[in-house]
Amino acid sequence: MKLKQEQLDKSRSNVSCISAAHRMLYDNIKAIFKYTWPFAAVYAILAALFYTVRAYVVAEDVTMITLVGLGVVGILALCGEIAYYSRVMSIFDNQPMRWNVVRSVRMLVFYVCIVIVALLLFAILNFILYTASCTDTLVFIIANLVLCLLIVLLLLPYVYVSMKYYMEPDSKLTKIIFRSYKTGLRYWLTIFTIMLLTFLCVFALAIIISIPMDILTVAQAISLYGVNYLGDPSGLPTNFLILMLVVYSLTFFIFMYVNIFVVFVCYYMYGNIKTRDKERKEYLKGKNEMVGNVI
Numbered sequence: 461m462k463l464k465q466e467q468l469d470k471s472r473s474n475v476s477c478i479s480a481a482h483r484m485l486y487d488n489i490k491a492i493f494k495y496t497w498p499f500a501a502v503y504a505i506l507a508a509l510f511y512t513v514r515a516y517v518v519a520e521d522v523t524m525i526t527l528v529g530l531g532v533v534g535i536l537a538l539c540g541e542i543a544y545y546s547r548v549m550s551i552f553d554n555q556p557m558r559w560n561v562v563r564s565v566r567m568l569v570f571y572v573c574i575v576i577v578a579l580l581l582f583a584i585l586n587f588i589l590y591t592a593s594c595t596d597t598l599v600f601i602i603a604n605l606v607l608c609l610l611i612v613l614l615l616l617p618y619v620y621v622s623m624k625y626y627m628e629p630d631s632k633l634t635k636i637i638f639r640s641y642k643t644g645l646r647y648w649l650t651i652f653t654i655m656l657l658t659f660l661c662v663f664a665l666a667i668i669i670s671i672p673m674d675i676l677t678v679a680q681a682i683s684l685y686g687v688n689y690l691g692d693p694s695g696l697p698t699n700f701l702i703l704m705l706v707v708y709s710l711t712f713f714i715f716m717y718v719n720i721f722v723v724f725v726c727y728y729m730y731g732n733i734k735t736r737d738k739e740r741k742e743y744l745k746g747k748n749e750m751v752g753n754v755i
Contacts, residue, residue, distance in 0.1 A: 463488040463551065468731035471739065474653045477732050478661075481724035492551065493717070499547045500716040503540035508708030510537045512701055515680055542568065548720060549626050552727050563626055566633055578611050616651050617644025623730035647733045658725045665718050673711045676704050 465484045472480065485492070510533045517526045546560035553560070585607055589600055621640045625631055631640075644651060683696050697703070 463491060466728075468728065469735050470731065471735045472728065472732045474650060474657065477654055477728040478657060478725055480728045481721065484728075485721055485724050492720070495551065496544065496547050496716075496720075499540070499544040500713055503537065503544045504709050504712035504716060506533065506537040506540040507712045508705050510534050511708055512705045515704060516701060519680070519684060544716065545723070548723055552723075553626050553629070555626075555629065560626065563633075567622055567625065570633065570637070574615065581607060581611070613652070616648060616655065617641050619651055619655060619726055620644035620647070620730055620733055623726050624734075627727075627730060643733065643737055647736065650733065651729065654725060654729050658722055662718055662722060666715060669714050669718065670711055672707050676700075676707055680704075 463484065464487045466480050510530070513526070513530050513533050517530055520526070542561060542564045543557075546557050546564045549555075549560045549564070550557050582604060585603060586600065589603060594600065618641065621636055621644055624636060624640050625633055680696065680700070686695070
């Protein structure tokens with residue numbers, strides 16, 4: 461898929477990466493929407509169905525059937541998400557969707573392993589606090605928040621690694637996990653600044669978009685509180701779950717095209733870091749040759 465875009469391999473400032481991503485998305489929004497909307501719609505419906513089923517499970521008695529149904533819908537929603545983002549990545553790497561799906565699944569397995577390691581670290585931290593006879597809840601909360609922040613900051617370079625894995629067909633995940641992580645770590649401040657600015661932009665839009673969804677969620681929470689603790693009858697309409705499914709589906713569908721902006725920013729950030737690292741290596745090589753000639 462050929463789109464109107466600026467040169468990728470170019471050294472840019474942090475703000476320029478975001479601006480280039482915005483221009484690319486704005487200039488090609490019709491073509492991108494036509495190329496991705498079926499996948500975005502399927503994922504939005506599956507994600508909305510998951511949250512609707514979860515709302516039903518919370519409101520009604522939990523049974524094995526409802527839990528299994530929730531698990532199945534959750535897996536389908538995850539598959540829909542993989543398919544959608546694989547389709548989006550086809551815009552950048554010009555690879556078949558099947559090729560991107562395979563890489564997306566591998567990345568998912570890798571991140572699941574990271575989550576398992578992170579959970580083990582949290583378990584070890586809380587075990588240490590417990591054995592140290594720490595009874596202050598605030599200490600537990602602060603310690604866990606600090607560990608969570610450290611993990612997130614340490615994982616930032618993998619934003620670059622992930623994009624490199626998609627953009628370079630010859631790259632193998634097992635080989636770039638550590639090698640490219642070092643490159644990403646070298647430009648950690650660049651990644652942090654760009655992702656922070658992007659997150660603030662997306663977060664502001666997400667708050668506005670999610671207002672109808674938040675209203676329904678709060679309404680259900682208030683109703684459940686009244687039913688379970690005050691003995692009041694449910695004031696929700698009989699078609700509330702259908703309304704929730706429709707509103708959630710529309711919200712997730714719109715948010716997919718807000719969140720896609722993050723991928724575009726990561727694309728130009730990858731090109732920026734790749735160019736800077738190449739220039740750095742050429743500078744060091746030239747410097748070493750100059751020193752060798754002097755000697």
